[in-house]
Amino acid sequence: MQAAASREPRPPSPRSVSMLPIQAVRSGTAMPHEARGGSRCSTCSMRAACMPSDLSASEFAKLDAVICTTRPIRRGETLYRSGDTFQSIYAVRAGSFKTVVMHRDGREHVTGFQIAGDALGLDGIGSGKQNCDAIALEDSVVCIIPFAQLEAICREMKPMQHHIYQMMSSEIVRESNQMMLLGTMTAEQRVATFLLNLSKRFKARGFSAVEFHLRMTREEIGCYLGMKLETVSRMFSKFQRERLLDANGKTIRIVDAQGLAQV
Amino acid sequence: MQAAASREPRPPSPRSVSMLPIQAVRSGTAMPHEARGGSRCSTCSMRAACMPSDLSASEFAKLDAVICTTRPIRRGETLYRSGDTFQSIYAVRAGSFKTVVMHRDGREHVTGFQIAGDALGLDGIGSGKQNCDAIALEDSVVCIIPFAQLEAICREMKPMQHHIYQMMSSEIVRESNQMMLLGTMTAEQRVATFLLNLSKRFKARGFSAVEFHLRMTREEIGCYLGMKLETVSRMFSKFQRERLLDANGKTIRIVDAQGLAQV
DNA sequence: CGCGTCCTTGAGCTAAGTCAATTCGAGTGG
DNA sequence: CCACTCGAATTGACTTAGCTCAAGGACGCG
Numbered sequence: 001m002q003a004a005a006s007r008e009p010r011p012p013s014p015r016s017v018s019m020l021p022i023q024a025v026r027s028g029t030a031m032p033h034e035a036r037g038g039s040r041c042s043t044c045s046m047r048a049a050c051m052p053s054d055l056s057a058s059e060f061a062k063l064d065a066v067i068c069t070t071r072p073i074r075r076g077e078t079l080y081r082s083g084d085t086f087q088s089i090y091a092v093r094a095g096s097f098k099t100v101v102m103h104r105d106g107r108e109h110v111t112g113f114q115i116a117g118d119a120l121g122l123d124g125i126g127s128g129k130q131n132c133d134a135i136a137l138e139d140s141v142v143c144i145i146p147f148a149q150l151e152a153i154c155r156e157m158k159p160m161q162h163h164i165y166q167m168m169s170s171e172i173v174r175e176s177n178q179m180m181l182l183g184t185m186t187a188e189q190r191v192a193t194f195l196l197n198l199s200k201r202f203k204a205r206g207f208s209a210v211e212f213h214l215r216m217t218r219e220e221i222g223c224y225l226g227m228k229l230e231t232v233s234r235m236f237s238k239f240q241r242e243r244l245l246d247a248n249g250k251t252i253r254i255v256d257a258q259g260l261a262q263v
Numbered sequence: 264m265q266a267a268a269s270r271e272p273r274p275p276s277p278r279s280v281s282m283l284p285i286q287a288v289r290s291g292t293a294m295p296h297e298a299r300g301g302s303r304c305s306t307c308s309m310r311a312a313c314m315p316s317d318l319s320a321s322e323f324a325k326l327d328a329v330i331c332t333t334r335p336i337r338r339g340e341t342l343y344r345s346g347d348t349f350q351s352i353y354a355v356r357a358g359s360f361k362t363v364v365m366h367r368d369g370r371e372h373v374t375g376f377q378i379a380g381d382a383l384g385l386d387g388i389g390s391g392k393q394n395c396d397a398i399a400l401e402d403s404v405v406c407i408i409p410f411a412q413l414e415a416i417c418r419e420m421k422p423m424q425h426h427i428y429q430m431m432s433s434e435i436v437r438e439s440n441q442m443m444l445l446g447t448m449t450a451e452q453r454v455a456t457f458l459l460n461l462s463k464r465f466k467a468r469g470f471s472a473v474e475f476h477l478r479m480t481r482e483e484i485g486c487y488l489g490m491k492l493e494t495v496s497r498m499f500s501k502f503q504r505e506r507l508l509d510a511n512g513k514t515i516r517i518v519d520a521q522g523l524a525q526v
Numbered sequence: 527c528g529c530g531t532c533c534t535t536g537a538g539c540t541a542a543g544t545c546a547a548t549t550c551g552a553g554t555g556g
Numbered sequence: 557c558c559a560c561t562c563g564a565a566t567t568g569a570c571t572t573a574g575c576t577c578a579a580g581g582a583c584g585c586g
Contacts, residue, residue, distance in 0.1 A: 101439050101442075107447045122431075122435055123432055125429055126433035155419075156418075165388045169388035169431065175438035176394065180366060182445035182489060183372045183445050
């Protein structure tokens with residue numbers, strides 16, 4: 001329970017590592033911390049989501065030197081667990097995750113779903129320990145960003161510093177909105193808001209805003225929205241009857257976004 | 264109703280002011296705090312809450328040069344409003360606040376209560392606009408911390424940089440826990456958790472953990488906990504019947520903290 | 527000392543939860 | 557390729573926690 005005083009074992013010199021190809025992933029096993037190289041931010045398709053837009057070439061080079069490793073996570077496996085020592089933050093490069101907080105009495109709550117381009121692990125900085133479990137909803141890949149090194153970079157690179165503040169602040173705002181949803185909306189409104197929000201995020205990442213595949217179960221959605229899985233299912237059916245939605249299992253087609261918005 | 268764009272007149276040169284006593288508060292107001300002399304972080308009784316503990320004297324001096332102004336806010340007045348241009352973050356020096364987010368349809372939700380030592384305004388960094396209203400629950404005083412200057416300081420002062428990350432991360436964790444509360448707990452559990460949490464925070468600030476005065480109405484509590492004011496009232500009465508609590512209007516005495524915890 | 531705000535309590539209602547019975551569908555193994 | 561299995565999803569019937577509406581009481585402030 002007691003937090004360790006020093007939480008960041010100095011990582012090895014970034015420079016030496018970044019230039020080398022990292023050994024291939026061991027087959028089959030899911031060892032934490034296995035990592036592979038060749039992941040340059042400067043060429044990443046999700047760049048716009050993770051980085052400030054106004055970096056110079058030399059600044060990019062510095063970043064590439066630090067964020068040199070990615071890690072594949074299979075569906076159902078955890079990227080980190082509540083209580084793990086915090087060392088790095090992560091960016092989802094491909095796939096998707098859920099973050100789950102657990103109360104000692106076993107109560108569970110999904111605090112968020114992260115898709116490609118989203119950040120993970122920001123909640124660990126405060127206490128030096130991860131505060132939730134991050135679990136892959138499908139086979140996924142994350143970029144590993146050692147936080148101590150990121151902090152150092154931010155001290156030299158103003159746009160990067162500001163960007164990190166913005167990311168954290170945005171997470172605070174996102175959570176405020178979710179609190180509002182949980183505190184004031186009906187089940188119907190929550191589900192509608194959830195779908196529209198997902199749609200917007202998919203669109204922002206270049207996917208279809210109208211038709212998409214849910215990676216999570218009804219139960220996980222319910223756990224995120226503060227309701228039971230049966231209620232989620234009923235709302236899906238209801239929206240379908242009202243011609244707002246076309247839901248076929250996990251495939252969702254939004255028929256009337258405006259209608260959904262004013263539920 | 265319409266928020267003014269900026270309600271913070273650019274403070275005069277920090278250096279000149281920080282050494283001078285700040286002008287007296289307008290007559291009539293009964294400001295509930297000690298001497299209004301220079302607002303130096305280095306001598307502030309709430310220091311431990313706002314600052315890293317390991318600053319050198321010269322580092323303190325730099326901070327004192329930036330965080331030079333305080334602002335009194337009367338009960339019911341707003342420190343900032345949703346949509347205001349973000350410029351500064353704030354530390355509550357005395358008194359207390361609530362933060363309220365509002366949905367376009369008029370739905371309102373209280374996202375937090377802040378007491379002395381707490382930070383305000385972290386949610387504005389992301390978008391450059393304040394995301395909620397901050398309203399004083401009693402006559403209060405805040406320290407104004409211009410964010411651009413704070414960022415500059417953080418680039419030079421590693422402990423301060425880390426401290427800001429920690430504060431923001433802790434806010435994310437706090438909100439996660441509140442989401443869990445809203446998503447999974449019964450009304451009874453929410454109220455018990457709320458009271459114990461307040462108690463803990465008062466204790467951490469040197470006030471009694473057992474007996475305290477609520478600054479907010481039942482309605483505001485309900486709005487924070489996602490329930491109606493009548494339900495809040497009923498839970499107070501229930502706890503009183505069960506000898507867990509002694510509630511007399513806004514004065515609360517916690518009789519059986521352990522009992523409350525396992526409700 | 528009178529008025530408005532806040533709080534308490536009761537009675538009945540309703541949205542969402544619980545429990546249960548099918549149905550669907552993606553994998554798995556013969 | 558089909559049968560089988562097991563988790564996921566849907567739907568219905570019934571229950572209940574918390575909401576709504578209403579009335580009365582307490583308190584604090586001008």
